[in-house]
Amino acid sequence: MFNSSSSAVCPLLQTMLDHSVNNNTGVNLVVVCVHGLVSCLGILENALVLWVLGFRLRRRTVASVWVLNLALSDFLATLTLPLFTHYLHSSHSWELGGPLCTAQSSVFFLNMFVSAFLLAAISLDRCLLVARPVWSQNHRSISAAWKVCALGWLWAAANTFPYFLFRAVTEKTDGRKLCYHHFGLYSSPGTLERDCRVRQAATAVSKTFLAFLLPLVVIAGSYALFGISLSQRRKRRKDSSSRLTGALTVTNVERRESKPNTNTKSSTPNPKVSTPTSTSIKLSSRRTEPGLSRGFTKMVTSVIATFALCWAPYHVFCLIEVAAQYWPNKVVLVEVGLPMATTFAFLNPVLNPVLYAFSCPNFCIRIRQSLGSLMEGLVEEGGMGGAGGGGLGLSIRKGRRKGRGSMGGNSSSSPSCLGTPDSPHLPPSTTTSKPVVDTWSKERTL
Template sequence: VTPSVPEGPLYCPLLEQMREDNLNNNNTQVNLVVVCIHGIFSSLGILENALIIWVLGFRLRQRTVASIWMLNLAMSDFLATLTLPLFTFYFYSSHSWELGYPLCIVQTSIFFFNMFVSAFLLAAISLDRLLLVSKPVWSKNHRSVARAWKLCALGWLWAALNTLPYSIFRSVIEKADSRKLCYHNFALYLSSEDSLEMDCNVRQGATAISKFLLAFFFPLVVIAGSYIKIALSLRNRHSLFSQSFTKMVTSVIAAFVLCWAPYHIFCILEMAAQYNKKIFKLVQVGLPVSATFAFLNPVLNPVLYVFSCPHFCVRIRQSLGAVFDGLVEEGGGLLTTPARNLQAYIKRRNSRDVSF
């Protein structure tokens, strides 16, 4: 039996529903608020990450493993925040993509690329912190700047490979009301009318589940597990360290979950949207909003991973380069500044009480 040849482009059933749906996005006040929020996110994210790249990439006196993690994370986040104005313009244009196919591919590719790179680097940072605490001798002998660069390069390559399916199947589709969608069309290649529904379901399910596992669930397990183990280890040493560290860890995990969990939940719900009108309406409204929350992560990362030094308010009075030198030096940073306080505290106690 010869497969039927379509007269025009094929669209997945869900995409056909989206083309015919006239979601009311003409509320000027709501759109203005969303555009303003996106503008603020974009400005903050670009400035924060550009500042970190400038200091860690050009002003740091000595490269360390910690600085390599932060520099690569900032570069990925900087790329993501650069695309925020495109997403802002999409909202400004009443949810219509008026920027053409090339920028649609660019915006999509960078969004997913940052998602995978960030997850990889945050998991790597967590494991690195755990090794520093649990195996200090091994870390001293095996950690190096060269190996950190190689791991980062591996993470960027891994992210690029995972981003390919989202870039390949991205397309600009015109809706019935003449607005345009920059969205995935899983029937774009190697599909026929006979295999359309199966191809769309398999491809959408594979991408939604794989990005949930690879860019959220598995990294979250690594991040949470590493920091919980670190916190327990440090608590057994002294409570002075554990209190400030626990607050920082809680904020890191909470930000990762709050920024990315809604997006992945709506992507999974989207798999059933074509079969349920209520879920379809919910996804239509919730997915763009959850994508906005996902864009918060590149804006928050500099605050959580760089400016969370316990004595940042004191160090801010120093020169900017000295601040970042202290934050990423192997003897200092997110984990060891409290340790130095602990050592000083023990010395003071020993000078006062020999039996301590």
Template sequence: MSNTTTGELFCPLLQLMREHHLNNNTKANLVVVCIHGLVSCLGILENALILWVVGFRLKRRTVASVWVLNLAMSDFLATLMLPFFTFYLYCSHSWELGNPLCKTQASIFFLNMFVSAFLLAAISLDRLLLVVKPVWSQNHRSVAGAWKVCALGWLWAAINMLPYSVFRSVTEKLDGRYLCYHNFALILTSQATLERDCKVRQTATAISKFLLAFLFPLVVISGSYIQISLNLRHRSKRRKQSASWQTDELIMSNKDEASGATNTPTTRKTTNIFLKRVPSGPSLTLSPTASSPTSPSQTCQGQLSQSFSKMVTFVIAAFALCWAPYHVFCIIEVTAQYWNNLYLVEVGLPLATTFAFINPVLNPILYVFSCPNFCVRIRQSLGAVFDGLVEEGGGLLMVSGKSIRAHIRRKSSKDASFTMPGSPKGSSSTH
């Protein structure tokens, strides 16, 4: 298929980019190509590994694992496009792969952008509901519901991706290179309405992706975690006040007994209502027992695992840092033809795009290092790294004929450093 696009209308910005010549520094380009090649291979292997472990090695699916699996699917698709972008850099910033691959690469790039933003906002709202509405979450929160939300996210991303896919095309530059870029004059425009159509479409796409794929999701994420923090702080304050009140009641009761005061049956009954025996010794344990009753609030708070919350925090921070430069340069691009800063856009936008591509490569690393006892678990089993990350109340990983959890328990009994202090000999903690 020929890359030639002669006879077509070009927007003013695209026409400037066709006439512009970049500085050809072969040594610098070679270094960038090598780095891109390594990052491409690493990203594909990482996300394929995440998909294999979370998608096929989990015996019991949880809501948390559904979130991670869909994020990994989006990141895996994005990293599959990295070799094409690397080849574009290798060809001295010339797209030699034709128009179909140009549209495919752009479509998956923007699909990953919208899906990641949607899923991170959905995860934040899920964390908020677990804390604020624990009873409702226990009754309505399910794996099937999580899959429906993810399907809605993919559909939402596909709809928002359409304009970028439709207007993406290969344009031949005056120096003989080929540019895979948006041509907003490609469809439903004429010479008379060219300038107006280009300005409206370019501004609309830049602002819409900034709002829908960056700003609004970050507002939802920030608002959710601020509300979670305030709610937990309020509960902690109430808990301290309740403990202080019970302590005062116990002191007053002991004083009355020491002074020889006689309690009426009514008084004794009232005291027994509010005073609870404080457990001590071996009964103080970090893990819930089958005989101890737990409320829906305690159950849902237990599901809000520290490892998953830490992972979500890291992934959100990486998303904001990696995508912020890209959106900033897209806004600058809108004004490039008016402020004569085209060189800044042509140099800065590919670098910002590279930072955006780093995000799906970085996420699997954050998944792994958010898991507690990483160094111990990675030696015991590859799949066990994700056991504590996506489980909610005891998810199990499968091995041929055996349970990974049993394997970890046997290994942990031999590792003194992995045994909890004060626990009986041979017992271990797998969390």
């Protein structure tokens, strides 16, 4: 698009062009091959997730909308990885031209902003399900989730525009080409140094705050409120269970005392009456929270942790790059560390599909059955029937269901990939124990 001879160059960029740390023009085939394999793996992983969530689900939930948009962002990011593989193969020289340089950079920053926005939105969503269940049931829907995702994409595109505008290919003194920020564009010679410093600092600070610190603050606050609401709800449920148990005990005692002149057997408490009641109370107190899936919460937590670990080094080196404008001795640190931190950040979209899969406790069994059943358990929701447009889970196509049944017995014996919240009315054991007992008694009589 542009080169260093057509416009003025910022002092920091000029230093990188004149004194390159990486003077090795050879090609490390091992690094190129490994990077190429990782690139292909990331593209295939995210393509499979998109295929399952986009085409294999008959019934969507709010959770599936979140994961679908996150996977779409990761898929776009992994599509640019082969371009970086070509850069490594070309002895660290960008030979693909200005348009692809701009496109690769824009997709990279778009993925960064979209991922941060969606993870913050998911955390708020899970928090509101517990802290404001009535509000969530009335306002939480698939259409609302799509609107939030559209807002996130627009917000990310607006923040990506400066990087699209100031990205260019410049030529080094040794003849190699560098795809990097060119903040000297659209600047006059008299204001060059000031414009470079302002633009460099503004972009570095804004992306660190908007795409890293602010989302992490929102996520941390959501998880704190989430934990407080859960503890309060469990405390209220425990108190109500204790009061109910005490009331039942008093009722049984009064009933026994109101029957005089009875034999010893009738005066003895009947364990068949009291035991199921107390058992059902204990089971109901341990029930999963409505609208929550433990597997989905586990997946979100792992994705957030991976996001923070992969992107933290990149943002640190971006701030060091701003400081290098005032302390030139830090330019070497930026030249060495920033490319490595960028590569580490690209691991995030590659690792996310792996986290989706391994959030399933029965991963090895589910992977033999189908990818559809794997994602079914991941994005299902329970307890909030009207909220999310499918609170009872996801329905996969009938053909896949038949295939799953033929491979592993009936579906009830094989637990959901990440667990399904129990029914809001009855404990799971009460719905299956009676038919088993009745059938056995009939066979014994015959």
